[in-house]
Amino acid sequence: MSTQTEGRSALLRLYLGRGVLAVAWALAFARAHDDVDAVAITLLVVYPLIDAVSSLIDYRSTPEGSERGVTAFNGVLSTLAAVAVGIAGAGGVQPVLHVFGAWAVISGAAQVIVGVRRRGPELGKQWPTLISGGLSFVVGIFYNIQAAGDNPSLDVLSVYATGGGVWFILQALLLGWKSRQVRTRTA
Secondary structure, three states: HHHHHHHHHHHHHHHHHHHHHHHHHHHHHHOOOOOOOOHHHHHHHHHHHHHHHHHHHHHHHHHOOOOHHHHHHHHHHHHHHHHHHHHHHEEEEEEHHHHHHHHHHHHHHHHHOOOOOOOOHHHHHHHHHHHHHHHHHHHHHHHHHHHHHHOOOOOOOHHHHHHHHHHHHHHHHHHHHHHHHHHHOOO
16 A cells, blocks of 8 residues: 555545534533533534644555644644633633634634645645635634624534534545545556
């Protein structure tokens, strides 16, 4: 198996796992966030930790390249976001939305950078990753605006996680399709 095929296979598993975890998190959070209590805060901390662990796995499986540093940065950022959102949870909905929004903006930008650097045909052009990162950036701005408004709500976070999960699953499917094309051509 070539290094390119191994890299594509590792990304496929990572994106699929990350997508499924995001959707599962969204389902759990949709049922648990009516109050910013211990369960909701725990789930809020877990979500960026999923991203941090995913970034670590991605970093370890990525050969030396320009996206490796961005992946490491995103892992550290997501770890800090987990701590910050845990602390913000004590202050209620507004601080949580501010922290989550700031994290979504910065991690979305990092995701776009990684997607651009992985755009080659061997990794499926990365369209779902680019769209997801761009949406994260825009939605993060919206969360900060909503947090400053009169009626902030954490409902939007389940939608955010579901959308992100779906985009990661689509990227995994695209990588799987690309792998099948490569196998068919070499067989």
